[in-house]
Amino acid sequence: MFSLDLLRDAVVLGLLLGCFYAAVSIGLSVSFGLLDVPHVAHPAFLVLASYGVYVLNEYGIDPLLAGLMLTPVFFVIGLGTYWIYYETFEKRGQDQAVRGIAFFFGIAFIIEVLIILALGVDQRSVSAEYIGKSWRIWDMRIPMRLIVAFGVAILLIFLLTQYLSRTFTGWAIRAVAQDEGALRLMGANPFKIKRWAFGIATAVLGMAGALLIIVAPVEPTLDRAYIGRTFCVVVMAGLGSMSGTLAAAIILGVSESIVLTLFGASWAPAISFTLLLVVLAVRPQGLFGR
Amino acid sequence: MRGQGFIFWLVAAAFLIGMFALTLGVRNEYPFFAGYVILQFIVLATAWNILGGYAGYVNFGTSAFFGVGVYIAIMLFKAFNLPIVVQIAGAALVGGVLGLGVGFLTLRMQGIFFSIATIALTIIIETFITNWKFVGGAAGIQLQRPPVTAPFESYVKMLFFVQAALVVIAVAVARYIQNSWIGRGLQALRDDELAAECTGVPTLKLKLIACCLSGALMSAAGAPQAMYLQFANPESAFNLNYSVSALAMALIGGTGHWIGPILGAILLGVTQQLLTVTISSEVNVLILGVMLVLFVVGAPSGLIGLVARRVKRGGGR
Numbered sequence A: 001m002f003s004l005d006l007l008r009d010a011v012v013l014g015l016l017l018g019c020f021y022a023a024v025s026i027g028l029s030v031s032f033g034l035l036d037v038p039h040v041a042h043p044a045f046l047v048l049a050s051y052g053v054y055v056l057n058e059y060g061i062d063p064l065l066a067g068l069m070l071t072p073v074f075f076v077i078g079l080g081t082y083w084i085y086y087e088t089f090e091k092r093g094q095d096q097a098v099r100g101i102a103f104f105f106g107i108a109f110i111i112e113v114l115i116i117l118a119l120g121v122d123q124r125s126v127s128a129e130y131i132g133k134s135w136r137i138w139d140m141r142i143p144m145r146l147i148v149a150f151g152v153a154i155l156l157i158f159l160l161t162q163y164l165s166r167t168f169t170g171w172a173i174r175a176v177a178q179d180e181g182a183l184r185l186m187g188a189n190p191f192k193i194k195r196w197a198f199g200i201a202t203a204v205l206g207m208a209g210a211l212l213i214i215v216a217p218v219e220p221t222l223d224r225a226y227i228g229r230t231f232c233v234v235v236m237a238g239l240g241s242m243s244g245t246l247a248a249a250i251i252l253g254v255s256e257s258i259v260l261t262l263f264g265a266s267w268a269p270a271i272s273f274t275l276l277l278v279v280l281a282v283r284p285q286g287l288f289g290r
Numbered sequence B: 001m002r003g004q005g006f007i008f009w010l011v012a013a014a015f016l017i018g019m020f021a022l023t024l025g026v027r028n029e030y031p032f033f034a035g036y037v038i039l040q041f042i043v044l045a046t047a048w049n050i051l052g053g054y055a056g057y058v059n060f061g062t063s064a065f066f067g068v069g070v071y072i073a074i075m076l077f078k079a080f081n082l083p084i085v086v087q088i089a090g091a092a093l094v095g096g097v098l099g100l101g102v103g104f105l106t107l108r109m110q111g112i113f114f115s116i117a118t119i120a121l122t123i124i125i126e127t128f129i130t131n132w133k134f135v136g137g138a139a140g141i142q143l144q145r146p147p148v149t150a151p152f153e154s155y156v157k158m159l160f161f162v163q164a165a166l167v168v169i170a171v172a173v174a175r176y177i178q179n180s181w182i183g184r185g186l187q188a189l190r191d192d193e194l195a196a197e198c199t200g201v202p203t204l205k206l207k208l209i210a211c212c213l214s215g216a217l218m219s220a221a222g223a224p225q226a227m228y229l230q231f232a233n234p235e236s237a238f239n240l241n242y243s244v245s246a247l248a249m250a251l252i253g254g255t256g257h258w259i260g261p262i263l264g265a266i267l268l269g270v271t272q273q274l275l276t277v278t279i280s281s282e283v284n285v286l287i288l289g290v291m292l293v294l295f296v297v298g299a300p301s302g303l304i305g306l307v308a309r310r311v312k313r314g315g316g317r
Helices: A004-034 A042-058 A063-088 A094-119 A146-168 A168-178 A180-185 A190-215 A219-235 A240-261 A265-282 B002-025 B030-052 B061-081 B084-105 B112-130 B153-181 B181-191 B192-200 B203-220 B225-229 B240-253 B257-276 B281-298 B302-316
Strands: A134-137 A138-142
Touching: A004 A146, A004 A168, A004 A219, A004 A240, A042 A063, A042 A094, A042 A190, A042 A219, A042 B257, A042 B302, A063 A094, A063 A190, A063 B030, A063 B281, A094 A219, A094 B112, A094 B240, A094 B281, A134 A146, A138 A146, A146 A168, A146 A190, A146 A240, A168 A180, A168 A219, A168 B203, A180 A190, A180 B192, A219 A240, A219 A265, A219 B112, A219 B203, A240 A265, A240 B061, A265 B281, B002 B030, B002 B061, B030 B153, B030 B203, B061 B084, B061 B112, B061 B203, B061 B225, B061 B240, B084 B153, B112 B240, B153 B181, B153 B203, B153 B225, B181 B192, B181 B203, B192 B203, B192 B257, B203 B281, B240 B257, B240 B281, B257 B281, B257 B302
Parallel strands: none
Antiparallel strands: A134 A138
16 A cells, blocks of 8 residues: 555655745744744735735736745835834833734734635635646656746745855844844844844745745635644744754655655644644754754 | 622622523524624633733634534533533533643743644644544534523523623633732743742642633633534634634733723624624624734733723823
């Protein structure tokens, strides 16, 4: 019943899927991992981006191009969100933590309902040349949409990692994550750096949203499943570790794909959440943590 | 203090007698059908506040406890044909044990990590129920209500009264915790857990008590749901909407006092019932979300905070 061939297929698909998960989680790795913002609404923004891509695709624009077009829009949304969060919660201190979490939870629900009101609860997908085709290697068939998502995801992660480790702003972002007080003493403004970083983290979602809708059709409540996946990846990676994000996402992707082959799709939603709980309970600093 | 306690129990008794009189006096079923939902949310918001408001642990897992309550009731009914009161007791017991488990999670997780862990719990339990054929699996399960016993003339009216009784129990528990050493200890650990632990507050014990009671009440509130709808499926029983509603109602009402969640639940519950009838059920989730965000941004102490400020200003003049 279960053969090595099946296992091999599952691992290969899981690897591709894992890189895609890294792409949708890398923004959270910056906003939650580096900036400590309890960004529960990250997956909701992701699904919102997917719907943006869907709407643009209706006008005949390629999904990847549409994702690129949405990037500056999401950058601005990110700046605005962080500004509100900073003014109302971060500035007022620790006892605001409960309300900060509730704030993002509320935002997530608002986005969900607005999508339902605007476009309905039906599943939506995009059309492009590379969707629906598949690629043959030996006796394996790999869907072209996964390969496209894989390639773009790798590129996205590479660019973001380079940005954080090579540029001056990137250094500043990592510095603010390490020691905000020291940065202030150097005469820099931590708020401006964090706002910029949050903008970047949200801008990445434009592209990630395009990948999400390329890989599979989306529905308004899809963000609930992705709360598990994205937080699982970021926590398993160890907060703020970019290379860890890729490794953790691949672990998640392969485990999901193997369980799916063995037990069927109805168990799929629990995998990421179970992994997340296990990591939180056993190794809260993550596999590649600081 | 004693005088206040007397007044509280007097009001509670008057509330129960009033609700009972309504079930006898009003013929139309609809007010009870709608009122049941509002009462259920009072229980959920009050229960949420025991952990979220007093201890400062944001629980996103209200739907996990609620759904467990629904399915324990179904199991007890389907396997042994037990009456509703036993179903509720069973659900409360399992909810309490689950709450203890969540309480141990707080040992290693604080803040957002705890919140995410409670969502994880919801989805994991939902997935197990979805794959369990005995209770209907993903397709859900139809239930036939047993004949209703006197003095109630219909099952919905009886459930309405049962839920009203749960409201009294939940509020009494919340009020007791708030006024006792448990409440003061929880408040201390909410402000600074490390400092509280160092000064000798038994933080783990307090958190376990809070989680256990909160969980038991949430599951109890869910137990009558299956009989109320005569149907249950995992997707609706474990819907995250219960989590966001309980949290929003408590935060909007105000988390500092047991009256807060009641006010929030009544305000939002009534608005939702009116909107569901007149517009659509999507819009009421939207209103809930918007009000939640507006309140956490603009009125951190909720409705009771707004009222207190008004009273203080009035007194100054």
